[in-house]
Amino acid sequence: MSEAGGTLQGLSLQGVKAGYGETIVIDDVSFDLAKGATLAILGRNGVGKTTLLATIMGLTTRHAGVIRFNGADISNEPVYRRCTAGIALVPQEREIFKSLTVEENLIVAERAGRWNLPRVYDFFPSLAARRRNRGDQLSGGEQQMLALGRALMGNPSFLLMDEPMEGLAPVIVDAVLAGLDRLKREDDMAMILVEQHARLALEFADNCIALDRGRIVYTGASRSLLDAPERLAELVGVAGVSAVGH
Ligand SMILES: Nc1ncnc2c1ncn2[C@@H]1O[C@H](COP(=O)(O)OP(=O)(O)OP(=O)(O)O)[C@@H](O)[C@H]1O
Numbered sequence: 156m157s158e159a160g161g162t163l164q165g166l167s168l169q170g171v172k173a174g175y176g177e178t179i180v181i182d183d184v185s186f187d188l189a190k191g192a193t194l195a196i197l198g199r200n201g202v203g204k205t206t207l208l209a210t211i212m213g214l215t216t217r218h219a220g221v222i223r224f225n226g227a228d229i230s231n232e233p234v235y236r237r238c239t240a241g242i243a244l245v246p247q248e249r250e251i252f253k254s255l256t257v258e259e260n261l262i263v264a265e266r267a268g269r270w271n272l273p274r275v276y277d278f279f280p281s282l283a284a285r286r287r288n289r290g291d292q293l294s295g296g297e298q299q300m301l302a303l304g305r306a307l308m309g310n311p312s313f314l315l316m317d318e319p320m321e322g323l324a325p326v327i328v329d330a331v332l333a334g335l336d337r338l339k340r341e342d343d344m345a346m347i348l349v350e351q352h353a354r355l356a357l358e359f360a361d362n363c364i365a366l367d368r369g370r371i372v373y374t375g376a377s378r379s380l381l382d383a384p385e386r387l388a389e390l391v392g393v394a395g396v397s398a399v400g401h
Pocket residue numbers: 175178180198199200201202203204205206207351
């Protein structure tokens with residue numbers, strides 16, 4: 156995670172300070188993430204993980220620093236330009252259209268590319284089985300798969316996911332994780348995973364950063380933190396270390 160930001164094929168943040176209006180939440184955050192790489196963002200409640208993803212998407216007020224994507228400065232680009240450049244966010248609230256069917260939710264997000272309806276259905280067979288059900292008739296796990304499937308239909312090269320496992324039963328967590336692992340193996344999309352359940356995130360992502368009060372307090376290989384449980388507990392709290400069902 157150390158290539159020069161200006162030439163990196165991927166995402167690069169340099170000294171980013173951002174928040175909501177005058178309130179600073181993210182302070183002096185810098186990291187690079189190359190095309191196809193995976194990164195976990197860890198930290199206790201309220202340290203700014205969601206705000207960091209929102210900042211990458213252009214949904215917050217940026218006070219300082221530069222965000223580059225595939226070498227281009229996107230710091231001042233509006234949200235839709237970041238989306239069309241290939242960055243997608245699966246928000247914590249999932250934000251699927253509840254009055255549309257599963258299939259309609261997927262089709263409205265479609266952009267030409269390697270991902271299309273048959274491939275998303277192959278990837279999440281439970282969505283195929285529910286294709287004619289409306290968004291409000293889905294379980295939490297199905298909604299999460301739909302939110303992910305919808306992001307894939309946009310054919311992003313960079314996928315940001317905000318707590319996709321939140322509120323899901325352990326067996327569903329396993330299904331979502333299996334999907335993410337398969338994505339990692341079969342697609343060269345870069346992925347950032349924000350997750351309360353630190354061990355799950357570390358087992359999925361090759362590298363990680365931990366935030367505390369909006370600043371990066373740890374950066375390194377996920378394996379190193381998995382092998383240092385006391386350090387991990389310091390960074391994320393005891394609740395963050397014990398993952399539901401794992
Ligand atoms: N829309 C907003 N307007 C003002 N302040 C906000 C807004 N959203 C979040 N905050 C504040 O920003 C800080 C960081 O919140 P954020 O949601 O980014 O943290 P988080 O690490 O994702 O927390 P959690 O794990 O609970 O989701 C908190 O103090 C929060 O109250």
